[in-house]
Amino acid sequence: MKVKFWDKKPETKEPKKRKSFAREWGDAIVFAVIAASLIRWATFEAYTIPTPSMEKSLLVGDFLFVSKLHYGPRTPITPLQVPLTHQTIWGTNIPSYSDAIQLKSYRLPGFSEVSRGDVVVFNYPPEDEHPADLRTNYIKRAIGIAGDTIAIRDMQVYINGKAVENPEQIQYKYFLSTDNILNEKFFLDRDITDVTRWQGGYIIDTSEEKAKQLATLDFVKETMLLKDIPGKGDPEVFPHVPSKYEWNKDNFGPLYIPKEGATVAINENTLPLYERVILKYEHNENAEVRDGKLYIDGKEVNQYTFKQDYYFMMGDNRHNSLDSRYWGFVPADHVVGKAVMIWMSTDPNGSFLSKVRWSRIFNIID
Numbered sequence: 001m002k003v004k005f006w007d008k009k010p011e012t013k014e015p016k017k018r019k020s021f022a023r024e025w026g027d028a029i030v031f032a033v034i035a036a037s038l039i040r041w042a043t044f045e046a047y048t049i050p051t052p053s054m055e056k057s058l059l060v061g062d063f064l065f066v067s068k069l070h071y072g073p074r075t076p077i078t079p080l081q082v083p084l085t086h087q088t089i090w091g092t093n094i095p096s097y098s099d100a101i102q103l104k105s106y107r108l109p110g111f112s113e114v115s116r117g118d119v120v121v122f123n124y125p126p127e128d129e130h131p132a133d134l135r136t137n138y139i140k141r142a143i144g145i146a147g148d149t150i151a152i153r154d155m156q157v158y159i160n161g162k163a164v165e166n167p168e169q170i171q172y173k174y175f176l177s178t179d180n181i182l183n184e185k186f187f188l189d190r191d192i193t194d195v196t197r198w199q200g201g202y203i204i205d206t207s208e209e210k211a212k213q214l215a216t217l218d219f220v221k222e223t224m225l226l227k228d229i230p231g232k233g234d235p236e237v238f239p240h241v242p243s244k245y246e247w248n249k250d251n252f253g254p255l256y257i258p259k260e261g262a263t264v265a266i267n268e269n270t271l272p273l274y275e276r277v278i279l280k281y282e283h284n285e286n287a288e289v290r291d292g293k294l295y296i297d298g299k300e301v302n303q304y305t306f307k308q309d310y311y312f313m314m315g316d317n318r319h320n321s322l323d324s325r326y327w328g329f330v331p332a333d334h335v336v337g338k339a340v341m342i343w344m345s346t347d348p349n350g351s352f353l354s355k356v357r358w359s360r361i362f363n364i365i366d
Contacts, residue, residue: 037083042073042108045337047121047137052194052205053315053322054139056169058119060193062360063344064139066121070338072110077103077133087134099131105333112338114311116159118142119339119365122313125281126327132334139339140323141167141316144257146309146332151253152325155227155318173319174211177201177221188349190214194320205320226319238328239272249318249325257329258306265303266294274304281331282307308332339365 049062058064078097082089085096114120120142123135130136144150144159151158155172158164178201187195187204190213194205203226206214211223228234228250233242237249247253256264258277264270271294278294279287286297294301310329315321324330345360 033083040084041068041076043067043069044340046343047139047339049139052320053317054119054141055171055193055205055317055320056191056207057141057167057316058139058339058342058365059345059347059357059360061346061348061357062342063346064339064365065341065343066337067340068110068337070110070112070340071114071335072108074133074333074336075103075106075108077105078131079103081134087130087136097131097134102131105133107333114142114145114332114335114338116142116145116148116164117366120311120313120330121336121339122311122330123334123336125330125334128280135334137336138313140313140321142311143314143324144312146257146259146311147262148257148312149254150257150312151255152249152251154230155250157314167316169207169316171205171207171317171319173226174204174206175201175224175226176204176214177224178219179221180219193349194317205317237325239275241272244269244272252325255312257312258310260306260309260332263303263305266301268292277306277310277329277331278304281310281329281333311335341365 044065044067047064047066049058049060049064052060078099078101080099080101081097087096088094089096118141119139121137121139123132124138125135127135143157143164148159149161151161156163157166175198182202184195187193187202190206190210192204192206192210196203201221208225211225214220215223228248230251231246232248233246234248235242237247237252239245255273258264258274264274266274271289271292275289275294278284279289284296288295294304309332311332312324313330314323314325342360342363342365345357346355347357350356
């Protein structure tokens with residue numbers, strides 16, 4: 001005789017509800033946004049070149065990959081931001097962020113540091129209307145790094161007293177003197193894209209080699225390099241005190257580039273050089289300048305020790321680049337990443353069949 005003390009009830013599982021079509025797509029979009037945001041923040045980000053300041057090394061219409069891995073990604077200062085945006089929501093002028101919360105930024109370890117000659121993307125330092133990590137992105141070449149002393153004499157850059165090798169495709173402004181009317185095709189055929197009609201000719205951005213070639217044409221009288229003369233200070237050039245510093249874009253410095261931990265004397269000669277650094281970039285809450293003197297926490301300061309590294313950036317198109325010669329140093333916490341590769345390039349002056357610059361695709365940037 002079999003005795004059953006209990007019967008095990010068969011397990012009944014409720015069928016798992018299938019996600020709706022909208023829910024599945026919603027989850028997929030959320031995952032994609034999170035993944036893309038992490039990749040963009042920590043590894044690589046795509047940028048485009050909008051201005052000719054780096055020509056002919058980088059061209060208007062080049063699309064770049066910028067590595068965050070080289071120098072290390074930065075933790076965000078402004079966390080309240082619409083994902084995958086910068087300053088505004090796509091296609092509008094609506095701000096994409098709130099500055100109600102501002103955090104201290106930290107840089108995660110990278111596998112290199114900014115070196116002389118690197119092509120660097122950074123946040124434009126003088127742009128006070130946005131938080132530091134959301135300022136407009138600029139791209140230039142790091143000419144001088146922290147601890148260097150930079151000088152420019154007759155357009156040649158010197159670092160620590162030694163002439164540096166110029167970028168291979170460096171450009172300057174020339175005046176092309178001619179009585180002929182030259183059409184757009186004449187210049188585009190010679191890869192000259194920045195042209196201004198001027199009395200008796202044209203002002204162009206080009207290399208020394210091309211300027212010499214143009215000068216051999218029968219209808220060209222001469223090509224004259226347009227450079228600033230020594231001793232003539234330009235009020236638009238940093239530190240914007242031409243009466244004290246007779247500097248211009250072609251004759252500049254010498255200027256010490258601040259290094260973390262380095263100490264400089266603060267006096268009437270040095271304060272104009274480092275005033276903005278100390279007041280704006282060093283995160284000193286109670287720093288001010290009164291009557292030509294620096295005060296921190298109400299006390300006059302006669303020397304200052306820098307809290308971070310700084311860099312001096314210049315464009316390869318030397319006479320058509322808004323760079324450190326005009327607004328000073330780039331703080332380390334404004335550095336975004338290193339430009340490493342051109343993944344696509346389109347010619348804004350090209351026709352349908354020649355719009356893509358095929359020869360530039362996947363070029364490594366150096």
